[in-house]
Amino acid sequence: MEKRNERRVILFPLPLQGCINPMLQLAKILFTRGFSITIIHTRFNAPKSSDHPLFTFLQIPDGLSEAETQSRDVLLQLTLLNDNCENPFRECLAELIKPSSDSGTEERRISCLIDDSGWVFTQSVAESFNLPRFVLCAYKFSFFLGHLLVPQLRREGFLPVPDSEAEDLVPVFPPLRKKDLSRIMGTRAQSEPLDAYLHKILEATKPASGIIVLSCEELDQDSLYESHKVFSFPIFPIGPFHIHDVPASSSSLFEPDQSCVPWLDKQETRSVMYVSLGSIASLSESDFLEIACGLRNTNQSFLWVVRPGSVRGRDWIESLPSGFMESLEGKGKIVRWAPQLDVLAHRATGGFLTHNGWNSTLESICEGVPMICLPFVWDQLLNARFISEVWRIGIHLEGRIERREIERAVTRLMVESEGDEIRGRIKVLRDEVRRSVKQGGSSSRSSDELVDRILSF
Numbered sequence: 358m359e360k361r362n363e364r365r366v367i368l369f370p371l372p373l374q375g376c377i378n379p380m381l382q383l384a385k386i387l388f389t390r391g392f393s394i395t396i397i398h399t400r401f402n403a404p405k406s407s408d409h410p411l412f413t414f415l416q417i418p419d420g421l422s423e424a425e426t427q428s429r430d431v432l433l434q435l436t437l438l439n440d441n442c443e444n445p446f447r448e449c450l451a452e453l454i455k456p457s458s459d460s461g462t463e464e465r466r467i468s469c470l471i472d473d474s475g476w477v478f479t480q481s482v483a484e485s486f487n488l489p490r491f492v493l494c495a496y497k498f499s500f501f502l503g504h505l506l507v508p509q510l511r512r513e514g515f516l517p518v519p520d521s522e523a524e525d526l527v528p529v530f531p532p533l534r535k536k537d538l539s540r541i542m543g544t545r546a547q548s549e550p551l552d553a554y555l556h557k558i559l560e561a562t563k564p565a566s567g568i569i570v571l572s573c574e575e576l577d578q579d580s581l582y583e584s585h586k587v588f589s590f591p592i593f594p595i596g597p598f599h600i601h602d603v604p605a606s607s608s609s610l611f612e613p614d615q616s617c618v619p620w621l622d623k624q625e626t627r628s629v630m631y632v633s634l635g636s637i638a639s640l641s642e643s644d645f646l647e648i649a650c651g652l653r654n655t656n657q658s659f660l661w662v663v664r665p666g667s668v669r670g671r672d673w674i675e676s677l678p679s680g681f682m683e684s685l686e687g688k689g690k691i692v693r694w695a696p697q698l699d700v701l702a703h704r705a706t707g708g709f710l711t712h713n714g715w716n717s718t719l720e721s722i723c724e725g726v727p728m729i730c731l732p733f734v735w736d737q738l739l740n741a742r743f744i745s746e747v748w749r750i751g752i753h754l755e756g757r758i759e760r761r762e763i764e765r766a767v768t769r770l771m772v773e774s775e776g777d778e779i780r781g782r783i784k785v786l787r788d789e790v791r792r793s794v795k796q797g798g799s800s801s802r803s804s805d806e807l808v809d810r811i812l813s814f
């Protein structure tokens with residue numbers, strides 16, 4: 358580890374598991390480069406400070422009611438958080454920046470603020486303290502660019518999409534298809550607040566000092582090139598963050614079930630389907646049962662994360678038919694939360710049925726595990742197109758949550774020769790992506806530039 362450099366950076370993650378993980382991974386990268394780390398976080402989804410004893414954690418109130426913390430409406434949560442957190446955040450930052458009575462050097466030691474692109478008030482707060490702000494983009498960069506165009510797409514009347522155009526590409530947002538758009542542009546009730554929010558994201562990003570991207574040249578070349586037409590500041594694609602050479606530690610909001618790995622140890626190589634739909638998505642009871650029966654009917658082993666409350670109207674998995682687990686004869690395991698990186702890295706894991714959150718997608722690529730794509734909302738739709746059509750490292754379910762479709766996709770991936778071809782391609786991509794964080798690779802070079810840039814302030 359490099360020696361301490363007398364500089365401190367302040368990080369402010371968006372309180373969603375998919376945004377906390379990359380922010381804390383970034384913290385570890387910067388810590389390894391000598392920076393001291395202060396994490397400002399909301400009470401809602403507060404990271405576990407005990408997992409990161411070398412960082413300073415400061416909690417601010419977020420004003421979310423119990424009911425609001427339980428809401429399934431992420432847009433509503435993000436809008437409320439942005440409304441409620443501005444003052445507490447400003448006060449917290451003021452306290453940190455205030456020259457300390459003894460030395461008066463504290464002020465100079467804070468180099469910058471790094472916060473998620475989903476915070477829309479932080480740019481102006483940072484400016485009021487003369488503090489440079491870097492934006493963290495926890496999406497594939499092509500989604501980041503594309504999602505800022507959603508209000509424009511809506512004005513141009515892309516929705517509703519006629520059946521005859523469903524498969525057409527969205528011109529400004531390739532390789533997205535028109536049928537994917539409705540799950541990005543939100544429900545009718547969400548359209549106004551979503552567009553207002555996206556407008557604020559754009560306005561808060563333009564004046565930033567730079568954008569740190571959870572992606573790399575190998576995965577996002579075209580959009581990184583395009584971005585110079587939109588933004589004048591430097592772009593630092595330094596991803597995937599979790600494979601940088603830093604000490605391992607978890608930032609899970611839930612306790613991973615540690616019986617997964619010993620269970621995988623007992624399975625044959627590449628025989629297990631890992632099934633997880635991330636930290637937010639929920640299923641109707643009937644969709645849940647279709648997945649359960651589809652998995653059972655494949656006769657392949659599976660390890661399935663079902664978060665408590667993620668089957669709508671149920672506590673957990675009680676709607677499975679009685680005797681379901683027994684009928685699998687040890688070939689199936691359901692857990693509430695998995696140590697996902699360990700599961701994906703395990704030799705027994707042969708495929709990943711995923712919602713294609715960007716973290717899960719990157720983690721799967723980095724372990725060379727081919728995917729079955731079941732995107733729900735937002736960037737997941739675009740990620741799934743890249744996986745199935747551009748990189749061709751997975752099979753797209755096209756939203757069909759039906760037992761026969763699931764059975765068929767699992768068999769194609771795990772048993773048939775198509776699976777071998779897909780596995781071959783993802784191993785090539787895995788190696789390219791892993792090379793990018795090694796010395797001389799594109800992400801490694803970008804990290805050096807980022808460090809120099811922060812030190813230049």
Ligand SMILES: Cc1cn([C@H]2C[C@H](O)[C@@H](COP(=O)(O)OP(=O)(O)O[C@H]3O[C@H](CO)[C@@H](O)[C@H](O)[C@H]3O)O2)c(=O)[nH]c1=O
Pocket residue numbers: 373374375376378495496609633634635636637638662693694695696697698713714715716717718734735736737
């Ligand atoms: C369910 C489960 C998840 N995880 C970890 C794996 C991932 O690092 C992380 C989940 O992040 P993602 O795979 O990106 O998915 P998700 O939680 O839906 O993330 C949100 O944020 C992501 C990043 O902006 C978006 O790409 C997603 O569309 C959005 O929904 O949590 C575990 O370690 N164990 C688990 O059991």
Ligand SMILES: C[C@@H](CO)CCNc1ncnc2nc[nH]c12
Pocket residue numbers: 373431432435475540541542543544547551637734735
């Ligand atoms: C209007 C809805 C559906 O298209 C998007 C909500 N926004 C989001 N949905 C899921 N994950 C997110 N991470 C950041 N923002 C997110």
